[in-house]
Amino acid sequence: EAGVAQSPRYKIIEKRQSVAFWCNPISGHATLYWYQQILGQGPKLLIQFQNNGVVDDSQLPKDRFSAERLKGVDSTLKIQPAKLEDSAVYLCASSLVSAYQMGAQYFGPGTRLLVL
Amino acid sequence: DQQVKQNSPSLSVQEGRISILNCDYTNSMFDYFLWYKKYPAEGPTFLISISSIKDKNEDGRFTVFLNKSAKHLSLHIVPSQPGDSAVYFCAASARRYGGATNKLIFGTGTLLAVQP
Numbered sequence: 608e609a610g611v612a613q614s615p616r617y618k619i620i621e622k623r624q625s626v627a628f629w630c631n632p633i634s635g636h637a638t639l640y641w642y643q644q645i646l647g648q649g650p651k652l653l654i655q656f657q658n659n660g661v662v663d664d665s666q667l668p669k670d671r672f673s674a675e676r677l678k679g680v681d682s683t684l685k686i687q688p689a690k691l692e693d694s695a696v697y698l699c700a701s702s703l704v705s706a707y708q709m710g711a712q713y714f715g716p717g718t719r720l721l722v723l
Numbered sequence: 724d725q726q727v728k729q730n731s732p733s734l735s736v737q738e739g740r741i742s743i744l745n746c747d748y749t750n751s752m753f754d755y756f757l758w759y760k761k762y763p764a765e766g767p768t769f770l771i772s773i774s775s776i777k778d779k780n781e782d783g784r785f786t787v788f789l790n791k792s793a794k795h796l797s798l799h800i801v802p803s804q805p806g807d808s809a810v811y812f813c814a815a816s817a818r819r820y821g822g823a824t825n826k827l828i829f830g831t832g833t834l835l836a837v838q839p
Contacts (some may be wrong), residue, residue, distance in 0.1 A: 638825065649829030650813050663826060698766055698794060705825050709755040709774065714766030
């Protein structure tokens with residue numbers, strides 16, 4: 608079974624530029640998550656989707672970050688404009704259980720972003 | 724406010740011996756706990772989970788113990804193997820009535836080094 612796919616794997620941009628990350632979850636997983644992992648910290652949830660609807664985006668800096676999952680499968684996360692402190696690994700995860708149930712989340716390899 | 728704490732940044736163990744990784748939490752509403760393993764340049768890999776109605780869960784060489792009164796959980800790896808060398812994250816989620824439940828809060832991780 609294929610895992611969670613993410614692209615690109617690495618991205619270097621200058622501050623104030625925009626960037627987008629793509630995620631394809633495990634087939635059949637209705638719930639999708641985006642996390643930000645800053646060096647030396649654990650992943651922090653940014654946004655949670657159930658199919659194509661947002662379940663929780665309370666931790667998403669909405670003035671610069673946006674995310675969508677239009678057809679309930681693939682998702683994109685965008686940062687516009689980027690700041691130096693956005694340098695981090697952006698992880699996508701998916702889960703077989705709904706956002707309202709307890710269950711394991713399965714992570715992709717992440718996109719490492721460096722903002723100069 | 725760090726709700727999930729892993730106070731040991733690193734741990735070194737001899738091959739064949741037991742590795743014990745610890746995690747403390749402060750939120751008494753947490754009722755589902757997970758351990759993830761992370762290799763460099765990869766996303767976290769799900770290892771094992773435990774619900775708050777249990778105090779122990781076992782899967783092969785991995786056992787997770789939960790002490791609710793102490794708000795403490797631990798991961799035991801027996802016997803430890805060099806391939807177990809990675810960063811280990813504990814994570815927790817809380818049942819939120821009427822709201823999204825499967826929202827993971829991660830600790831900062833412990834780097835395990837298993838010496839041959």
